[in-house]
Amino acid sequence: MNNRIIICTGGQLGSWTVPLIHPGDTLIGADRGALFLVQHGFTPDLALGDFDSVTPEQLELIRSNSRESLAYDPIDKDYTDTELAFRHALDQSPSEIVMLGALGSRFDHSLANVHLLKLALEKGIKASITDEHNTITLAEIGTTELHQSDYSHISLLPLSEQVTGITLHGFAYPLHEATLQIGQSLGISNILADPVGTLTVRTGILLVIQSKD
Template identity: 65%
Template sequence: MEHKRIVIFTGGRLGKWALELIEDGDLLIGADAGALFLTENGYKPHISLGDFDSVTSEQLAFIREMSDETLDFDPIDKDYTDTELAWRLALSRNPERIVMLGALGTRFDHSLANVHLLRMALQQGVSASIVDEHNCIQLASEGGVNLINKGFTYISLLPLTERVTGITLTGFQYPLHEATLEIGQSLGISNKLLGDQGQIQVRDGLLLVIESRD
């Protein structure tokens, strides 16, 4: 079966809100504690993977029982986090879209590393986002992105590369035209859509687009 959308559950902040984002036809990947979250809530992951150092042996046995496929990785002899392993596996399936849930949490190093994974998807031409109950994060590059108003209060723009040039905003409370943002600037924080949609154009560089609510 071909899956156009892959949803990754990983081991950060998760809740009922995450389950409500699952759609019919999604391929579900659970990374470590993310796999446990899915199985404990009655979902059957298509693939569960990781070193499973965040679960007990009894919980791991339950994950194996509930999952279509389980991939084990040594906690010492691996180059990537469980989340990146799941991300790379998802990209290898050539989906149209990847949504990652549980990628943000108390470990800022993991959260930031997960945001950086968006670049890998962009390079492969796959639409990707990181979502939690307060944020939706995606990456814009040359050509930009069109945004549909999903009810978030704010939209913030932060450079992922040293500088991003040719930023033009249409449909925003605070418009920009051919603007440049450099790392360390807060100019792009807390903008708002005026209506149901807006457009972000970028000429050069990688721009994080963060839709958020308190």
């Protein structure tokens, strides 16, 4: 049974987005992300946000083509629209959460959305941010498998102040018991030499960014 939630939010979206949405996915549209879903023939299971980036006519289109909608006051709320959607998704205890449109021209929003991945990590829920050029996940204590894909470059950056015991197998540039601290670029632009590589972490949390030009 598919228990994956797709959150479509208001950053950079395009034709690349549509093939990433699979039959059976639960769809949450945050603000303008809901409009994107509706305009591309999808029916959001939930549309939410303050909807300050859509016109009244577009908002009516969203409401009339969504199974449920929740409107929030743009001033009297503690979370961004994306975080509201993400927290709602976490409450459903899905097998996976994928955020689309979570990266864009507003770096503050993009970085905040990356930080949301930690909320899923704490609950043991697989979560990622994907766009046309990147897919971003987190890795913590233990071993993670990484597979060759269209996202050919793999960069590792510490999300916690320090990450220790980083060991890479199957990579062009292997590491053994390495330590990364915030402010270092040692982990940028590695590639897989084997179809499947492994990443082991002893302490801390790593951002794993798989990217392509």
